[in-house]
Amino acid sequence: xxxxxxxxxxxxxxxxxxxxxxxxxxxxxxxxxxxxxxxxxxxxxxxxxxxxxxxxxxxxxxxxxxxxxxxxxxxxxxxxxxxxxxxxxxxxxxxxxxxxxxxxxxxxxxxxxxxxxxxxxxxxxxxxxxxxxxxxxxxxxxxxxxxxxxxxxxxxxxxxxxxxxxxxxxxxxxxxxxxxxxxxxxxxxxxxxxxxxxxxxxxxxxxxxxxxxxxxxxxxxxxxxxxxxxxxxxxxxxxxxxxxxxxxxxxxxxxxxxxxxxxxxxxxxxxxxxxxxxxxxxxxxxxxxxxxxxxxxxxxxxxxxxxxxxxxxxxxxxxxxxxxxxxxxxxxxxxxxxxxxxxxxxxxxxxxxxxxxxxxxxxxxxxxxxxxxxxxxxxxxxxxxxxxxxxxxxxxxxxxxxxxxxxxxxxxxxxxxxxxxxxxxxxxxxxxxxxxxxxxxxxxxxx
Numbered sequence: 001x002x003x004x005x006x007x008x009x010x011x012x013x014x015x016x017x018x019x020x021x022x023x024x025x026x027x028x029x030x031x032x033x034x035x036x037x038x039x040x041x042x043x044x045x046x047x048x049x050x051x052x053x054x055x056x057x058x059x060x061x062x063x064x065x066x067x068x069x070x071x072x073x074x075x076x077x078x079x080x081x082x083x084x085x086x087x088x089x090x091x092x093x094x095x096x097x098x099x100x101x102x103x104x105x106x107x108x109x110x111x112x113x114x115x116x117x118x119x120x121x122x123x124x125x126x127x128x129x130x131x132x133x134x135x136x137x138x139x140x141x142x143x144x145x146x147x148x149x150x151x152x153x154x155x156x157x158x159x160x161x162x163x164x165x166x167x168x169x170x171x172x173x174x175x176x177x178x179x180x181x182x183x184x185x186x187x188x189x190x191x192x193x194x195x196x197x198x199x200x201x202x203x204x205x206x207x208x209x210x211x212x213x214x215x216x217x218x219x220x221x222x223x224x225x226x227x228x229x230x231x232x233x234x235x236x237x238x239x240x241x242x243x244x245x246x247x248x249x250x251x252x253x254x255x256x257x258x259x260x261x262x263x264x265x266x267x268x269x270x271x272x273x274x275x276x277x278x279x280x281x282x283x284x285x286x287x288x289x290x291x292x293x294x295x296x297x298x299x300x301x302x303x304x305x306x307x308x309x310x311x312x313x314x315x316x317x318x319x320x321x322x323x324x325x326x327x328x329x330x331x332x333x334x335x336x337x338x339x340x341x342x343x344x345x346x347x348x349x350x351x352x353x354x355x356x357x358x359x360x361x362x363x364x365x366x367x368x369x370x371x372x373x374x375x376x377x378x379x380x381x382x383x384x385x386x387x388x389x390x391x392x393x394x395x396x397x398x399x400x401x402x403x404x405x406x407x408x409x410x411x412x413x414x415x416x417x418x419x420x421x422x423x424x425x426x427x428x429x430x431x432x433x434x435x436x437x438x439x440x441x442x443x444x445x446x447x
Contacts, residue, residue: 012046014402014432015152015168017134017367020056021117021418022174024403025075025125027427028085032076033429043432048154048164050133054121059195059220062229063112066364068221068251068293069418070106071113075120077423078263085123090116131157132164137171137371138281139399147397150371170432175367177405177416179358182217182323185355190333194222196354201233204352211237211351213334217323218356219243221251224292226356228300231315240348242318242337246313248300251291252284260284260412261419269412270387288413290358298446326353359417361406368401375401379407387408387423389432398438402428 014030016023027047076083083089086109091097101107108116113242119129132154140149149167156162179193187193192200194216204211212236216227223241231239240393259265260280270278290380300315306311318337324345325336335348364383365372376392383403384392389411404424407415414420 010045010167011149012166012168012356013044013171013436014046014170014400015150015166016045016047016172016174017137017152018173018175019047019051019054019121019128020174020176021075021421022176022424023047023129023172024054024117024121024124025421026174026404026428028075028120029422029425029429031124032080032085033081033433035171037433039435041431042434043436045127046168047128048132048134048152048166049128049130050155050321052131053152054118054130056114056117057110057195058114059198060225061114061198062225063109063111065110065225066105066107067071067113068107068253069112071108071321072106073419074142074422075114075425078420078424079426085120087113087116090119093119096375100376106147126375129154129157131155131160132369135163136369137367138369139371139374139397140167145396147374147394147399150399150401168399170402170435172402172404172428173364173367174404175362178362180358180360181355182357185326190328190351191353192355194218194226194354195359197229197354200352201230213238213243213348213350214241214352214354215323215348215350216238216354216356217242219245219248219292220290220356220358220359221292221296222358223356224248224296226354227315228296228303230352230354237351238316238390240316240318240350242321242323244291244322244340245322246319247299247317248292249286249290250297251288251292253293257284260287261414261417263420263423266411266414266420266423267387269409271386277409277412280298281408284413288417313443323353329362339340361408364403364406371401380409382409383407387427400435402431404428408436 016026030043071087074087076085091100129437134152134154136153139147140151141147149169151165151167153163153165154223156164157410180196181193214230216223216236227239227241230385269280304315307315320340322338322340323335324338327334333350333353335346335350335353337348340344374394374397378384385407386392388403391403405416
């Protein structure tokens with residue numbers, strides 16, 4: 001790469017790393033804050049995103065899949081119900097407000113909610129640099145050893161062989177989740193993570209590649225959706241669902257359980273002893289982890305039963321089972337499945353294996369690189385994070401590192417979900433505004 005470009009005259013109040021729903025909500029909250037304060041109190045923000053355009057789980061935008069969270073928990077409504085960035089304002093602009101209301105549902109199509117995100121992202125596009133993969137985050141130490149700024153170096157959006165460095169008083173890290181795979185798994189044209197589902201299926205159909213049997217590993221919502229989608233897409237194929245449970249577990253979306261996603265629940269969780277936090281997490285896993293909407297469970301069971309009646313069973317559920325080995329074969333895969341109660345194993349000759357094995361938060365420490373050294377950690381080696389989502393740092397550091405996502409250990413189940421995204425964005429803006437009066441060193445030219 002050639003020498004980096006620098007911006008010595010620009011110091012951002014906050015630089016967002018990643019531009020998914022979390023930092024999109026923050027960009028909107030900053031814009032609305034700036035519209036209500038004098039110029040001297042405005043927050044100067046910029047956001048960096050490695051993708052060439054906005055995208056959120058595009059590989060799972062199945063045409064009939066719906067959101068599992070109310071449309072009122074959009075980018076703004078929980079923070080500012082009068083915002084014109086709301087999902088309802090989006091519907092009004094699209095000419096579908098009345099049509100949506102006539103459906104009598106709180107849960108829009110996932111593809112529609114993604115379009116809402118794109119609509120909102122387009123409105124704040126001037127503060128976003130796409131195709132800007134972050135390469136390093138470096139503390140900037142003054143002559144007195146104090147750290148007032150962070151330098152963020154990324155690929156140049158117009159020339160990836162070059163880099164550009166931005167300087168900021170604060171950063172907001174919101175890089176989302178990454179696919180989780182069983183140890184030793186190697187992805188290929190025939191072995192996928194479910195995040196690749198739609199583009200991979202499109203490739204198969206475009207090339208006319210035959211699919212006689214597809215295997216889906218997993219017992220959560222994405223796994224059940226993948227099973228249903230593949231079953232409908234390949235009408236001559238056998239679809240095998242493999243999971244260790246006896247059957248799919250229904251998601252607990254009852255009113256009292258859903259209170260774990262209330263903003264007040266974050267306060268309660270944050271202030272609880274570690275053993276209470278763990279108990280709350282364990283009690284309410286069934287609201288989000290390895291669970292499936294009851295409507296989908298019932299639809300899959302009805303399909304399975306109908307096929308038994310008709311004598312042609314294409315949908316198979318291999319429960320209480322694990323995949324023990326996957327090997328390439330002529331024009332396909334050999335997938336060894338073990339039935340756990342007896343240890344019996346048999347080999348499925350498959351054309352496709354889909355790992356619907358979930359996601360995990362990316363390691364923020366790895367992304368922070370050298371800046372991770374200024375962050376404080378708890379006894380479990382996890383980042384110490386304040387209630388305002390700001391990482392606790394060494395005494396000589398005045399620059400701020402805000403984290404959105406990956407804070408289940410401090411802020412609870414909502415940290416990786418949409419439920420409190422709008423509220424969290426408002427809390428970060430309030431924290432930034434409160435810290436504007438703190439003394440900071442004047443900008444120093446980059447070395």
